[in-house]
Amino acid sequence: DQQVKQNSPSLSVQEGRISILNCDYTNSMFDYFLWYKKYPAEGPTFLISISSIKDKNEDGRFTVFLNKSAKHLSLHIVPSQPGDSAVYFCAASASSGGYQKVTFGTGTKLQVIP
């Protein structure tokens, strides 16, 4: 049962344009959502997060939008740069027995074309 889904395995975008990465979830108990970025042969790095009480969080070129009614979140990168080429993981967390359990999506590989 994949509770966090990233339905697009890959995405190609021209440099300077907007990249939009999507993520859907099924568990309404998730109360925090995070995005991680991963380069080959490296561990994922935390990028940006959003609480379920908000619908938008912005950090420089990165903005995360949350639509709770649709159980959907998205990461916008504007403008996209070649260095943004990486795999992006969506993650969601929920309290479980006193522990904040985090579930990851399967990732979307973003290629930014110069």
Place this chain on the structure above:
Amino acid sequence: NAGVTQTPKFQVLKTGQSMTLQCAQDMNHNSMYWYRQDPGMGLRLIYYSASEGTTDKGEVPNGYNVSRLNKREFSLRLESAAPSQTSVYFCASTLAANYGYTFGSGTRLTVV
């Protein structure tokens, strides 16, 4: 540099052999985790340690054991390796899950 250090980076094992993956963090984080990453499967939690002295099973614990040696170190042991354990293993730590994890660079394990 502050962060999470994993050793080894690469390992090849024969079926039935045992080994321990080491992980250490120097950020004074309370919680530590072991994940495995497989193609098309995302990151799946093997074991976690919410604080020093405690460990709990995650989503895919079978075939693994862990030890939270102290606040800094969290090791993962494969007692009898199987080909299904061929994967990339990541250790991570955090003060609290909603702050985001800091991951190590990973251990690529192949079991033949």
